[in-house]
Amino acid sequence: MQLPITGDKKIYRKHAASFVKHAVGTLAVYDSTKRYDFKPQKEENGRVYYWQSVLEEYRERRLKPKT
Secondary structure, eight states: OBOTTTOOBEEEHHHHHHHTTOOHHHHHHHHHHTSSOOOOEEOTTSOEEEEHHHHHHHHHHHHSOOO
């Protein structure tokens, strides 16, 4: 599914974990402790998903050299 305005895609937790190169459980802990603001969403069936743009922002911050 995509957002109609931005074309942003939903990425479910299992795929999001590989997208940001973390384990699925690590991503779940980050959500519960609010360590990073991934803005998780939950569907009616209980599946958790993230928007691709939020995960890409995290990857860019993580790969940016520290000054």
